[in-house]
Amino acid sequence: MSLLFLRDSLARSKARWKRWVNVGSKSRTTLASAVGQGIWPGVGSLLKQLELSAELFAPLRPAISGLSRLAEICEGLSRESDEYIELRGKIDGVLQDLTEYIKGPTGSMMTGSVKLICLDIESEVNTLEQKQSRDTGRRVLDAIEGFEGVVDCCRRVHSHLERLKLNLNLQVLKAINEQMLEIKLAKMVPSASAVYNSAESDIIKRGLCTPGTRKTQIDLLLEWARTPAAGKTCWMNGMAGTGKTTIAYTVCSKLDKACQLGASFFCSRTIPDCRQVKSIVPSIAYQLARFSVPFRCALAKVLELDPDAHTRSLNIQYQKLIAEPLAGVESSLPLDFIVVIDALDECDNEDSVSQILDLLLSTTHVTPIRFLISSRPEKEIARKMAGRLDGPDHARLVLHDLDSSMVKADIEIYMRGELKGIPVTEAQWSVIIERCGVLFIYASTTCRYIRQTYEFIPLDEVIGVITSSKPTDKGKNIIDELYMTVLDAAFVKSGLDGTIKERMKNVLETVVCAVQPMTVDAMARLLGLESGNQIERLLMPLRSVLNVAKKTGLVSTLHASFPDFMLSSDRSGSYHCHYRTRHLKMTKACLNSIDANKSNFNICGLASSYDMDSDVEGLEKRVSESISPALVYACRYWSKHLNLAESPSQLIDIIHNFFSSRLLLWMERSGALWVMSYQLILSSDPGPIQEHKAPDELIALAHDASQFVSFYVNHPVSQSTPHIYISMLPLWPRSRPISTAYMERTSGLVRPTGTVIDRRQLALIATWKVSTRQVESISLTADGGRLVAPSENSIEVYNTTTGESVLSLTDELAKRVDYVAVSPDGTTVVFSRCEGIAYVWDMRNGSTVTQLLPDNISDVSCIAFSCDGSRVACGLKNGEVYICGLEQEASSVARLKGHTDWVMSVVFSPDCLHLASGSYETVRVWDVRAGQPVGEPFEGHTSWVRSVSYSDDGSRLASASEDNTIRVWDPQTGQTALGPLAGHSNAAYSVSFSPGGAFIASGSRDSTIRPGDALD
Structure with missing residues (x-):
């Protein structure tokens, strides 16, 4: 529907809006007439109560006063109407309730919602009065439709008053603790x-x-x-x-x-x-x-x-x-x-x-x-x-x-106002306005350029720069022409020497690529310049596209189209900002800033580790005095720049220095800045380093740093910053790279010793509440970066570093899902309800969901992807297993028959050539290509086999059973290689090998996880 068809709005809406913009006659807010008060006594009693607190309930007075006039109009026509009498009684009852409500302390309840309802009531009365006064040969209210209109008006007024009553009911507020x-x-x-x-x-x-x-x-x-x-x-x-x-x-x-x-x-x-x-x-x-x-x-x-x-x-x-x-x-x-x-x-x-x-x-x-x-x-x-x-x-x-002529007229009004006092001739005006076309950003940039340069350059010359530029190629964004003109004037026609131009370009690209605006002082320190004043001087020729806030000194681009222009080589040509190169330079600048801060401990002078940070008086002031704006920016965003930088391998040495000597200081500063937990974790993410083939030592150090930070921010110890040093570091496992890098530099810290400490493993890092239902399955991508889990009404994809849901499927089919499996590359999820139909969610295409198997195949009980992500296996309640290629038609599936009861678990071998499945008392291995079992069923368990898992090299297969035991099998012969491994006091539901296969871990209904040696 086009808005051009909305010109004929409702009369009562116009009446209300006339009041809002103070158009037309003033509404009458005098006390209700005696007639109105006599007819609807609730009006009189409410107005009397309002007089006792006139300022507090100012929005109510005009609305309630107007009801007396409504009463007179209604009474003159509808006195004998049963419908009207019933409505009058309801309205009066609401008014009596409102009288009681406003006797209490309801000042905090005079919200925008209440004021809007009051205006709605006024507009109803005003509209009815306008109809009454209109003379069209006979009085409108004498007609039958007039009577119906009055009753309709009363209905709407009653509805508005009911809404008002609900908003002013003190009992609602008493039910909550406002402070909490x-x-x-x-x-x-x-x-x-x-x-x-x-x-x-x-x-x-x-x-x-x-x-x-x-x-x-x-x-x-x-x-x-x-x-x-x-x-x-x-x-x-x-x-x-x-x-x-x-x-x-x-x-x-x-x-x-x-x-x-x-x-x-x-x-x-x-x-x-x-x-x-x-x-x-x-x-x-x-x-x-x-x-x-x-x-x-x-x-x-x-x-x-x-x-x-x-x-x-x-x-x-x-x-x-x-x-x-x-x-x-x-x-x-x-x-x-x-x-x-x-x-x-x-x-x-x-x-x-x-x-x-x-x-x-x-x-x-x-x-x-x-x-x-x-x-x-x-x-x-x-x-x-x-x-x-x-x-x-x-x-x-x-x-x-x-209509372009209408837009150009608006642009002319705007520009003449902006350039008031600057003697632009009518001929110049004509050319400038024509060049603006229908783009206000062109007009505003032009105005800023003229204002900025008119102080130093003759006006004719300034306007000549704008009007003499070559027209943009057809099909290009016409704003590019102006941006090129501004940059040419700053870099080519300014006559500045090469060093100044290079500094100016560095500043410009830093503004364009900054994660958030920086002050001129912060930018100066990051870029190694003398002061914020130097930054302001360098920015002077660019002030028509950049803005420096007077109060704060924050520098930002004036319009989102300018960074778009700068980051496109096709549009900006020689001025193109190579953003990956710039992010590399900004990463280095940030890490250098962190390293240059030589304060070694307790930068905010906290008196005691017994105090929570939130209880430290004046902490915010200490932070602002101790941590410069440049260091604030560096602590918060160095990793963001690293993620966007080209070839971080160039930064190997400085990154190694950060993790090995400045990590704890950075955590202290970030904690003082109240940086959100997820930002802290992301900032220690080793991903960008691993991607660029950093030395193994650095990858291990970065990975341990990530776990150290993750553990800290998800633990209550993070509420007191000194415990980074006095609790976190001493209790970190001795063999870990962070302990190796930092413990030898400390003195006076408690040093726990003994066998238990030496063998201490990391505790739970975080707990995520993903559903109010029991979670039957979760699935990780191959790189561990994403976790898929079902909730009660959707399927959620979580960032495993931050715990945040980054994508969700809310299709009706995704409700009350039990089983999920994500492809190794994280692009596809297969899911099913218990004993339901299997579906495929292609995350690359938004919410696209398709059926995996033919219509006659349902009762799915477990799902698994092959290691290369090309195939999916589904175990069924009837004992069958189906294997389907994702690129094939739904009818093109392989059926594996052999089990006689419910298939509880399926898993592909690492080489994708075999599939293992678990059912009642048995485990089977299948040749995927032939669709046939390998040998006889593996027997030994005495109850349901709930989980099967291959070692990394495929040479061993582990199974977990409701008989409380774990077994390790030779998948080629079906012989027991290890076990049965007892220890659980209840059903074993899950089993998995460690990388390398030296250890095996099992989870049980007895609420324990038992690690064990997987080798003979």
């Missing part, structure tokens, strides 16, 4: 920076449209916002630089004033927590909790049951933090509140963007929220939206398809 709820809300880590008018909006130059510009587009969006029948979703899209964010900001501002803005999330590549999709749902939930008291109370109940709901996958976040609380309080909410999400295309992960769109546009999660979403028409976003926006529930506004 505030702690839980804060724990969701909502992004304060993403709110449309946050403090960061000034830093990145986000603001209102120039008065008089974009009026048509703003009015259309506001018309959609105030017309519930116009649909649940509106998509504003446009190419880079068409002014989407400025329009969205202006609309938010107007909705906010009208109490209609439920929440906003403005995505931004410049601010880390504003470009992560996982922050969107918790941030919206947090703001809705401010908007509506009933929602806040419903959310409190959810967080009481699952305080970590915000860490779950997107679909669980949305279900728990948005859909579930809203479902319980929908009757208390206004009918037309809006949530605005801007610049969705600026989020990091395309798959996550796709998932959040699925949720926002879902017909499964039906909520009263109406969403205004803005983005560029990126391929995946456009594909998702195209399938949803053709129906009556959605609308769109395409900025680059607007």
Whole structure:
């Protein structure tokens, strides 16, 4: 549905909006007339109570006062109507309840939701009064339709009052502990920076449209916002630089004033927590909790049951933090509140963007929220939206398809305002405006360029630079032409010497590739320059594309299109920023900064290891005084740059130095900075080092560092920073590289000794709650980086380093799944319910799910991938095993018959040539190519065989049984090579060899894991 069809909005909506923008006559807020009070006594008693606390309940007075006028109108027409009398009684009863409610301390309950409901009531009365005063030859209210209109109005007023009652009911608030709820809300880590008018909006130059510009587009969006029948979703899209964010900001501002803005999330590549999709749902939930008291109370109940709901996958976040609380309080909410999400295309992960769109546009999660979403028409976003926006529930506004003359007129108004006082001739104006086309970013960049350079260069020369540049090749982004002009002026025509140009390029590329904006002082220290003032001087010729915030000194790009330009060699030519090279240089700069800090211990001067960090008075001040902004950036983001850098092998020495001598100091500084746990773990991830063939010693050191940090951040000991040294290090296994590197440098620490310490193994690193159901199976990718597990309503893919869900399948088929197996390369998951049908989820294609086996094959009881990921084996309840190639048709399967009862476990040999299966009392080995068993069944167990596992070289096969024993077999002969191994006091459910096959570990229903020697 196009927004151009929404011009004919409802009369009562217009009346309310006239009041919001102070258009038309002032609403009457005098005390209710005696007639009104006599008819509806509840109005009079409520107004009297309101007079006792006029300031506290200011939004209520105009709404309730208006009800006296409504009473007079209704009484004049509907006095004898049974329907009206019944409605009048209901309304009066609600008003009496409200009178009692506001006698209590309800100041905190006067939220945006309450104010919007009050405005809704006013608009109903105002609309009815306008109809009454309209003369069309006979009074409208004398007609039959007039009577029906009055009754309809009373029904709507009664509905609004019921909503108001639910919002002002003190009993709701008494059910929750507000102080504890505030702690839980804060724990969701909502992004304060993403709110449309946050403090960061000034830093990145986000603001209102120039008065008089974009009026048509703003009015259309506001018309959609105030017309519930116009649909649940509106998509504003446009190419880079068409002014989407400025329009969205202006609309938010107007909705906010009208109490209609439920929440906003403005995505931004410049601010880390504003470009992560996982922050969107918790941030919206947090703001809705401010908007509506009933929602806040419903959310409190959810967080009481699952305080970590915000860490779950997107679909669980949305279900728990948005859909579930809203479902319980929908009757208390206004009918037309809006949530605005801007610049969705600026989020990091395309798959996550796709998932959040699925949720926002879902017909499964039906909520009263109406969403205004803005983005560029990126391929995946456009594909998702195209399938949803053709129906009556959605609308769109395409900025680059607007009448160009109208857009150019707006651009002219904007530019003349920005360049007021600069003597631009009309002829120059004509040329400049023509060059801007329909891109506001072109106009704003031009204005900044003229303002910056006009102080030093004659105006004719400045404008000549802009107007004399060669037109861009047809088909190219016209903003590129201006960016090239700005860079040419800075690097070619400025006359600066080569050294200064090189420094200027270093600064420019650092701004473009920074994970988050740095201050000029921090950048100077990282780049080895004298001071922030030197950075500011180097940036001066680039101020039309970069911004230096006056208050904070933070440097950022002015528009997301500029980094796009710089990182594309086709677009930026000789100015192209080779981002992998730049990230390599920034990794080195960060690690050098960490190494250069010579403080060896207790940088914040903590007095005692008995104190929790949270109890240390003034710790935040100590941190800011002890840790420079450059060191803050280096500690947080060195690993992010390393992950993006080319050939980290060039950094082998400095990385080795970091892990062997600066790791603990870095952990101390990162802990003081309250860096989130997952960032700490990621920063010690050895992955990038392993990928570039680092020496084995460094790989082992980095891997141990990763485990050391993971253990620390997931343990209560991390609540007191000194325990990095006095607990973590002394108790780390002596043989581990971290102990070897650091213990010899310490003195005065407790040094535990003895056989137990020498043999001590690592304890549990972390516990993840993945489901409220029993977890029947999990599966790891070959590199151990991803873990797949079923939850009650989805299948989740977790990052094993951080414990965060990175992808989820929410298809109906993925509910209540029992068995999962992921391919070694992590691209495909096969899953099934117990005794159900096996399905394939191709993670490369979003939520694509296909059936694995033919329709007549079900009752799946176990699943396994081959080592090369090309085939899947499924064990069935009837004793059969099926092997299916993923690239083959569902009908092309091999059937292995031999077991006579339920197949409990299947596993491929390391060379993929054989398959082992476990059933009641027996184990069988199969020749995969021939589809035949190898020899006779392996006998020896006396109950169900629950698990089978090959050693790395395929020479041995282990089995775990409900007879409480473990056996090791020769898979070629079926002879017992070891065992039966007793020790468990209950059924053995799982067994696995260690890498190399020297040890074997088994898990049992007796709640123990027993390691043992696997060799004879």
